[in-house]
Amino acid sequence: MKSVTILGSTGSIGLSTLDVLSLHPEKFKVYALTANRSVESLLQQCLQFEPEIAVMLDVAAADKLAEALKKNHSKTIVKIGKKALEEVSSSANTDIVVAAIVGAAGLLPTLAAAKAGKRILLANKEALVMSGALFMKTVAENAATLLPVDSEHNAIWQCLPVANTQHHDFNGKGVRKIILTASGGPFRDYDIEQLDDVTPEQAVAHPNWSMGQKISVDSATMMNKGLEVIEAHWLFGLQSQQIEVVLHRQSVIHSMVDYEDGSVLAQMGNPDMRTPITNTLSWPDRIASGVEPLDLVKVGRLDFSAADFARFPCLRLAYKALNEGGTATAILNAANEIAVQAFLDEQIRFTDIARIIEEVLIELPANDATTLEQILADDAAARTLAKSKIGLCIH
Ligand code: NAD
Ligand code: MG
Incomplete structure (x- = not known):
């Protein structure tokens, strides 16, 4: 027990x-x-x-x-x-x-x-x-x-050759890259010009997953995928250029590992978080999760397309913060939390979210992220700076 x-x-x-x-x-x-x-x-x-x-x-x-x-x-x-x-x-x-x-x-x-x-x-x-x-x-x-538990990382972890529960380290295991799949969120088919006027209700209505408000907005901006790129970097010890994002609208393939020999391993299933939750609860055993079996015939087809940095600037900003290193990712995260809340409170437009984060990243220098004190100090500074920008957004 x-x-x-x-x-x-x-x-x-x-x-x-x-x-x-x-x-x-x-x-x-x-x-x-x-x-x-x-x-x-x-x-x-x-x-x-x-x-x-x-x-x-x-x-x-x-x-x-x-x-x-x-x-x-x-x-x-x-x-x-x-x-x-x-x-x-x-x-x-x-x-x-x-x-x-x-x-x-x-x-x-x-x-x-x-x-x-x-x-x-x-x-x-x-x-x-x-x-x-x-x-x-x-x-x-x-x-x-x-x-x-995050479905993409759980998928990658399941596709690993050996499950190492502390580092999940891919080095020396013949891994070329990992491919994180992204649904593209509710605005994947909108004209980019329409994004200025989308509402919080539209943003939280995710096509495939039912989730909390914050992660739903993150999915709409694709900051969620950006945070996941950073998460994958730490979990699996991979460099940012080994972490690719591909749009896959059905959310049936939860992510993939691409090996040197040309093999690409994918983990599939219905988009239901009970699968990764059960997988991690029962690991190394497998037990029932209550999730419907995947019906591939009903799914019919699996589509893939490139992620577009112009439509999804938050994804670009996440890679930028990861490459900068130190507390840049903590600054990115804090500015995002403030901007997303302001959008949900109808204080700023959807497209202001990325703009505020970018300005905060440019204006606040990143520090070494080796101590909790420094991380929390930069988190707090990023929140203050992001808040100061909210009133300046023109509706
Ligand atoms: P949610 O908003 O539905 O739930 C958040 C929970 O945290 C609630 O129980 C709330 O009471 C509690 N909480 C909120 N603010 C708190 C605070 N200041 N102090 C203490 N507790 C607080 O969120 P969620 O969708 O369940 O997501 C939770 C986490 O899991 C997020 O980090 C999200 O990125 C991640 N995640 C969620 C999903 C999903 O499908 N929902 C998938 C992958 C990852
Ligand atoms: Mg996820």
């Missing part, structure tokens, strides 16, 4: 994880569930899965949750705040930590899990984008097991 902590259990990945856990009550029990402030959702999860601990970021929400749990005679203990997140992800009572908080907020609790040598199921790509070198070093030094 493995004990699981889910950081961000009320989100899209959190819900899919609980769905898989409910299929295998004899294999997994829930140690801790955490959320930002969604009381009703966390309450229902606590009543169903009976975790030892529930963590809420928001104090008022935590009080409400504790009261409701008491009324329902639940034994779950409610804890509050960021330190409590680190406590549950490093606790001796948990074996597996599912890192499913969105954005930079996931970094410290995920790092805490790495320091405690846990098996980490990594969905929170922003943590790696911010602190790649430091994070991978922490994983290696503490013999943590890092398994990629």
Whole structure:
């Protein structure tokens, strides 16, 4: 019986994880569930899965949750705040930590899990984008097991010759390059001129995947694929020129590995995050995920085309930050988080997102990313600078 902590259990990945856990009550029990402030959702999860601990970021929400749990005679203990997140992800009572908080907020609790040598199921790509070198070093030094949940990285990991759970190192294994597939998001067929006027509702309506708001906007700008290029660099120890992005509108091939001998290995399946979540939960075994079997005849065809940097400037900016190195990727990530929120709040246009990120990248010099202090300082500086630009955008 493995004990699981889910950081961000009320989100899209959190819900899919609980769905898989409910299929295998004899294999997994829930140690801790955490959320930002969604009381009703966390309450229902606590009543169903009976975790030892529930963590809420928001104090008022935590009080409400504790009261409701008491009324329902639940034994779950409610804890509050960021330190409590680190406590549950490093606790001796948990074996597996599912890192499913969105954005930079996931970094410290995920790092805490790495320091405690846990098996980490990594969905929170922003943590790696911010602190790649430091994070991978922490994983290696503490013999943590890092398994990629992001569907592309999970696909690549499955196509690896030998599964190394700490470095996933491709060097010396005959790998020429990896090919990340991208659906292209909801605006892949729009005229570029139309992109100035798209709305948040249009941006979050993804054609193939159902996901949280932030990653849905990231998919529409293709910053999501850019963050994934950076994520792949750290997970697999590949240089940026070995990481290619190809548009594949059906999202059936989740990514590929291209070997020196001409073999290209792909992992396929229906676009449903329960597959990579189950793969990493049960690894090295394979168990049921609840995902429909892939019907290739129904899929009919698989299309591929080149990713277009003019339509998707965020993808270009991500490669640029990766090549610059140091804290440039943390700066990119922070500016993106601020710009995406401003777009969702209807303060800026869709096309302002890339513009703001580019300006922040140009104006803020990157530093060495070897200490957490420096990473967090540059993250904060990038947020302040990005915010100062929001008011300047003309509607
Ligand atoms: P989501 O917005 O649906 O859920 C986010 C979760 O994090 C919620 O439980 C929320 O309560 C919690 N949270 C939000 N802000 C927080 C804060 N400041 N402190 C603590 N907790 C906070 O997001 P999601 O779509 O589930 O994505 C989660 C992560 O997984 C992201 O990093 C995303 O890039 C990655 N990911 C998601 C998918 C997907 O299909 N949804 C696929 C691949 C990777
Ligand atoms: Mg992905």
